[in-house]
Each structure stands twice: as C-alpha cells, then as structure tokens.
Amino acid sequence: MGNAQQQNSPIFAKLLKFHLQLSHVFQFVFFVIGFSLGITLCLYAKSFSFNLQANLAPSSLPVLLSQQESVLSSQPLPPPELPRPPPPDDRSQPMIIMHKMDDGELFRRASLVPRIEVFPLEHVPKIAFMFLTKGPMPLAPLWEKFFQGHEGLYSIYVHPSPSYNDSLPLNSVFYGRRIPSKPVEWGKPNMVDAMRRLLGSAVLEFTNQRFVLLSETCIPLFNFTTTYSYLINTNETYIASYDDPRKVGRGRYNPQMFPTLSISQWRKGSQWFELNRKLAIEIISDSKYYPIFQEHCSPPCYMDEHYFPTLVNILAPEENSNRSITWVDWSKSGPHPGKFGRQDVSDEFLNRISSDSFNGLVTVPYPVSILVSVSVPVLDSISVSVPVPVLKL
Ligand SMILES: *[C@@H]1O[C@H](CO)[C@@H](O)[C@H](O)[C@H]1NC(C)=O
Ligand SMILES: *[C@@H]1O[C@H](CO)[C@@H](O)[C@H](O)[C@H]1NC(C)=O
Ligand SMILES: *[C@@H]1O[C@H](CO)[C@@H](O)[C@H](O)[C@H]1NC(C)=O
Numbered sequence: 001m002g003n004a005q006q007q008n009s010p011i012f013a014k015l016l017k018f019h020l021q022l023s024h025v026f027q028f029v030f031f032v033i034g035f036s037l038g039i040t041l042c043l044y045a046k047s048f049s050f051n052l053q054a055n056l057a058p059s060s061l062p063v064l065l066s067q068q069e070s071v072l073s074s075q076p077l078p079p080p081e082l083p084r085p086p087p088p089d090d091r092s093q094p095m096i097i098m099h100k101m102d103d104g105e106l107f108r109r110a111s112l113v114p115r116i117e118v119f120p121l122e123h124v125p126k127i128a129f130m131f132l133t134k135g136p137m138p139l140a141p142l143w144e145k146f147f148q149g150h151e152g153l154y155s156i157y158v159h160p161s162p163s164y165n166d167s168l169p170l171n172s173v174f175y176g177r178r179i180p181s182k183p184v185e186w187g188k189p190n191m192v193d194a195m196r197r198l199l200g201s202a203v204l205e206f207t208n209q210r211f212v213l214l215s216e217t218c219i220p221l222f223n224f225t226t227t228y229s230y231l232i233n234t235n236e237t238y239i240a241s242y243d244d245p246r247k248v249g250r251g252r253y254n255p256q257m258f259p260t261l262s263i264s265q266w267r268k269g270s271q272w273f274e275l276n277r278k279l280a281i282e283i284i285s286d287s288k289y290y291p292i293f294q295e296h297c298s299p300p301c302y303m304d305e306h307y308f309p310t311l312v313n314i315l316a317p318e319e320n321s322n323r324s325i326t327w328v329d330w331s332k333s334g335p336h337p338g339k340f341g342r343q344d345v346s347d348e349f350l351n352r353i354s355s356d357s358f359n360g361l362v363t364v365p366y367p368v369s370i371l372v373s374v375s376v377p378v379l380d381s382i383s384v385s386v387p388v389p390v391l392k393l
C-alpha cells in the first residue's frame with residue numbers, strides 16, 4: 001500500500017504557493033508519558049491542544065501532518081476546477097456559535113440520531129473536520145486553501161477556549177463553525193468532554209460520514225480530493241489503540257473499573273483520530289464506560305489517552321487500523337518528536353512524509369514550535385498572531 005501512495009505529493013508541494021514567513025518559532029514542551037514501540041500519545045499543554053500524532057493510514061498514508069510548523073512551498077497553484085469562491089469579504093465578524101445546546105441536550109440528541117447503515121444515494125457524504133483549539137488558528141490559511149472549491153464535501157466544527165473571542169472574516173471556512181465550548185485543561189477529563197462535544201455536534205449533521213479530530217497545529221499533507229476519497233472509501237477507522245504493558249499503559253488501569261472494564265480491554269493511544277459514522281454515534285452514546293473513566297481515571301491516568309482507544313477496542317476492534325491519522329516524527333531519539341520550522345519544510349520534506357511508509361511505527365508526541373507570525377503573500381499578506389503558549393512541564 002505504501003507504494004500506491006508514493007505518487008501522492010504533499011498538498012502543499014503541489015497546491016499551495018504559500019510562502020509562509022515564520023518570524024519566530026516558539027517551542028514548548030509537553031509531557032511524555034511514554035512511548036512504546038511506536039505509538040504515540042499526545043499530551044496536551046495546559047490549556048490545550050497541540051499535537052499529537054501518529055501516523056496514519058494503512059501502511060501509512062499520513063493524510064495529515066500534525067505538528068506545529070510553518071509551511072512553505074513554491075509550486076504554482078493549479079487552476080481551480082470548481083467555481084471560484086465568492087469574492088473575499090474581509091470584514092471581520094465576531095465568531096458566531098452554531099448551536100446553543102448544552103452538553104446534556106447535545107449528547108442526548110446525538111445519541112438519538114438514526115443509525116443509518118446505508119447512506120442515502122441522493123446525498124453526498126461529507127467529512128467532518130473537528131478542530132480542538134486554544135483559540136487562534138495560525139495555520140488557517142493552509143486549511144482555507146485546502147477546502148477551497150470543495151464546498152459541500154466537508155463540515156467544520158471548532159471548539160476553542162470559551163474565552164476566545166476573536167473575530168473571523170465572513171468568507172473564512174471557519175466562520176460560524178464554532179460550537180459551545182468549555183475550558184479544557186491538560187490531562188483532565190474535560191479534554192474528553194470537548195472531544196465528545198465536537199463529535200456530538202458533528203453527528204447531528206447526517207451527511208457527515210467520517211469524523212476527523214485535529215488541533216490547530218495540524219496541516220493537511222494531501223490535497224482535499226485525495227484526503228476525501230481516501231477517507232470516504234476506507235473500511236478502517238484511524239485511532240491509535242494499543243496495549244502498553246508498562247506502567248504508563250496498563251499501569252494506569254484501575255482495578256476498581258472491573259468488572260465493567262477489564263485490563264484486557266484497556267488500551268492507550270493518541271488523541272487525534274478519524275472515525276466512521278457508526279462508531280462516532282456509538283461513542284457519543286456511551287453511558288457505560290464514560291462514568292467508569294470519570295471516576296477511576298485520574299492522574300497518572302489521563303482520560304484522553306485511554307477513553308477513546310479503549311472504547312474503540314471494545315466497540316469495533318476489527319475495523320480499527322489502530323493508528324492515528326496524523327503523522328509525527330519520532331525518528332529522533334528522546335522523549336520529544338521532531339519539530340518543524342520554516343527552514344525544515346521543503347518540497348522534499350513533504351514528499352518524504354507523504355511517501356513514508358514509516359514501518360508501521362507511530363510515536364509519542366508532543367509539541368513543538370508555534371508560529372508567532374505568519375504572512376501569506378498569496379492571501380494578501382495577512383498576519384496571524386499567536387499568543388505565547390503556556391509552558392508546562
Ligand atoms: C490531488 O492530489 C492528487 C495526488 O497527488 C493528484 O493526482 C490530483 O491531481 C490533486 N488534485 C488537485 C485538484 O490538485
Ligand atoms: C474579548 O476578550 C477580551 C479579554 O479576554 C476583552 O478585553 C474584549 O473586550 C473581548 N472582546 C469582545 C468583542 O468581547
Ligand atoms: C471495503 O469493503 C468492501 C466490502 O467488503 C470491499 O469491496 C472494498 O474493497 C473495501 N475497501 C477497501 C478500501 O478496502
């Protein structure tokens with residue numbers, strides 16, 4: 001399968017003619033809780049989200065590259081095939097929230113959506129891209145480019161920090177896609193709540209057939225067409241789920257979870273995932289395991305590293321690839337994955353990642369570097385500022 005993917009060039013190398021200028025790179029560190037033979041888990045910084053990654057796809061077609069980085073590329077952009085997007089409307093508008101449901105109502109409604117096995121032919125299936133963010137999306141210009149011309153094939157959901165109140169241009173793909181959010185803290189169950197909130201909001205739209213969870217530090221590695229057809233046609237789900245015999249894996253299982261949950265069912269994995277609709281609905285409907293985790297998984301057990309991987313292992317193990325959908329560089333030894341800055345991101349680099357068969361290994365994650373300012377000439381030189389990340393060790 002690796003070979004089949006070789007000709008896929010990174011989206012940026014082929015599509016984007018962005019030349020992002022990273023004026024400054026910030027680094028920061030997260031925790032590692034362990035890594036075992038290649039899988040990743042991603043941890044989070046206090047207020048959240050960054051990275052993680054594992055690689056994706058059957059024998060490795062990383063569809064998305066997660067890691068903070070600046071991207072640059074220089075190939076000419078092919079002419080758009082679809083109608084041109086509406087003229088830019090640069091008026092910034094406060095972020096609007098797409099629905100007003102509180103968690104109780106949202107999860108109840110989401111668990112009641114019909115579990116249609118056969119997708120009605122008259123509708124085009126969509127992929128839901130769910131972004132768990134701190135607030136600003138420094139790499140949004142890349143995503144705008146990624147989605148451009150593919151309206152109707154995707155839905156976007158954003159869960160930023162509730163205190164984030166920046167505005168967005170009306171013509172942004174992220175405009176109006178914010179869902180009601182609550183604070184998220186590193187390693188706390190509220191991280192899982194945020195993930196469920198995104199998933200719950202996304203399953204309400206019945207044309208959403210695939211569900212991708214990402215952070216604001218992810219960038220797409222393949223173009224939309226490739227990503228879409230890959231995910232819509234696959235029979236697998238992409239969520240890292242593995243049995244880690246060590247203290248950082250099985251050691252976090254609490255015997256009090258028995259008999260509802262046994263240690264043989266216990267799994268660990270990274271946070272970013274891709275699920276099909278059936279599994280998404282089953283996860284959102286779970287009322288059996290969630291309370292067990294809430295009660296018995298507290299540090300050094302981190303719910304976001306175990307709840308979804310374990311649940312998927314119980315609900316649909318055979319369908320899962322057991323890998324995440326994001327790629328991370330664990331080739332360097334040490335507890336931190338490779339970081340990518342402006343100088344690192346070249347056509348060659350992106351080509352290497354996209355054809356990387358990666359030996360089936362994934363990794364342990366963490367973050368990285370954050371763009372402090374990005375300018376994108378192709379988009380009239382916008383600049384995006386990112387608050388200094390909170391360092392948490
Ligand atoms: C997307 O990428 C694939 C594989 O690299 C390529 O064949 C296709 O032409 C690209 N699509 C667009 C619209 O650029
Ligand atoms: C956004 O939040 C900041 C502080 O968090 C506040 O000073 C500002 O007035 C808020 N803006 C709006 C439009 O609510
Ligand atoms: C998915 O499963 C169907 C039916 O089993 C099969 O025809 C199809 O080739 C599979 N698709 C992939 C990408 O493996």
Ligand SMILES: *[C@@H]1O[C@H](CO)[C@@H](O)[C@H](O)[C@H]1NC(C)=O
Nearest residue numbers: 241313317318319320321322
């Ligand atoms: C993923 O792991 C489950 C057990 O947890 C297993 O049943 C399944 O076959 C694995 N999937 C792959 C692609 O190896």
